[in-house]
Amino acid sequence: MKLAAFTINSQKHIGVVKGEKVISLTLLDGNQYPSCLKTFIEKSKELLPLAENLIERDSEDAVFPISDVKLLPPIPSPEKIICVGLNYIDHCRETGMEPPSSPVIFSKYANAIVGHNDAVEIPINSKEVDFEAELAIVIGKEAKRVTEEKANDYVFGYTIMNDISARDLQFKDGQWSRGKTADTFAPTGPVIVTKDEAGDPHSLSISLELNGENMQDSNTSNLIFTIPQIISFLSQSMTLRPGDLIATGTPPGVGMGRDPKVWLKDGDKMSITIQNIGTLSNYVIGDL
Numbered sequence: 001m002k003l004a005a006f007t008i009n010s011q012k013h014i015g016v017v018k019g020e021k022v023i024s025l026t027l028l029d030g031n032q033y034p035s036c037l038k039t040f041i042e043k044s045k046e047l048l049p050l051a052e053n054l055i056e057r058d059s060e061d062a063v064f065p066i067s068d069v070k071l072l073p074p075i076p077s078p079e080k081i082i083c084v085g086l087n088y089i090d091h092c093r094e095t096g097m098e099p100p101s102s103p104v105i106f107s108k109y110a111n112a113i114v115g116h117n118d119a120v121e122i123p124i125n126s127k128e129v130d131f132e133a134e135l136a137i138v139i140g141k142e143a144k145r146v147t148e149e150k151a152n153d154y155v156f157g158y159t160i161m162n163d164i165s166a167r168d169l170q171f172k173d174g175q176w177s178r179g180k181t182a183d184t185f186a187p188t189g190p191v192i193v194t195k196d197e198a199g200d201p202h203s204l205s206i207s208l209e210l211n212g213e214n215m216q217d218s219n220t221s222n223l224i225f226t227i228p229q230i231i232s233f234l235s236q237s238m239t240l241r242p243g244d245l246i247a248t249g250t251p252p253g254v255g256m257g258r259d260p261k262v263w264l265k266d267g268d269k270m271s272i273t274i275q276n277i278g279t280l281s282n283y284v285i286g287d288l
Helices: 037-042 044-054 089-095 167-173 227-235
Strands: 002-008 011-018 021-024 063-065 081-085 104-108 119-121 133-139 155-162 186-194 205-210 213-219 245-247 269-274 278-285
Touching: 002 037, 037 044, 133 205, 133 227, 133 269, 155 245, 155 269, 155 278, 186 278, 227 245
Parallel strands: 081 245, 119 278
Antiparallel strands: 002 011, 002 186, 011 021, 021 063, 081 104, 133 155, 133 245, 155 186, 205 213, 205 269, 269 278
């Protein structure tokens, strides 16, 4: 199932995406279905089966062309946004760094989240802003000290994240927070795909186009640390909660790894496509 948060006529909804249409669960049964996907995920054991039956109803008033709605970030305020760095071998090489022996972890904050077709803003204190296409895990239930063998039980689904990075700030500071979590630096969406529909998360094509030119093109089969390894590793020291987002790392082709380097500028358009999930597009605003 592909789930989306969206607005139409200034009203917030959650819904199921079917082809080029979205079916509003909020309109079909507003008593059961909130307008917040995080709340839906928390109650997903009960609400997912009901949603399957609900969308079979013939109710034209609850169906909209997806082009007519404004897609929102699926989870606008997660408790945690956790990112894994250096998780593709070829990306390690292009950055001049050795492949890590354990996952390299950093965080973003909710101020960084924007949705599909939203703007990414270049901060006034950076001239080297980069793009990073990433598959993101959406946690489905509380996870603490889970084993790799059980880790998949805690996955609700997957979405796309663009790990926008101000490289000059990232490397000047010696730690990555300021360079990674400026406003608008975590575009996510356009949907959350439940794990049953996403297929094998370690066999998905992933690519990024910048102004129509292919910049990143790889497959999640090239991840150094698998999704079960990441979830188990994190849960040994922190409790993961429903709606938490974990970005799994980016493949090679980022701007700083190119010769000459490619930095985002005003007017640029980025589109990330991940197999079985969709395409997340954003444009760039500079000189604010």
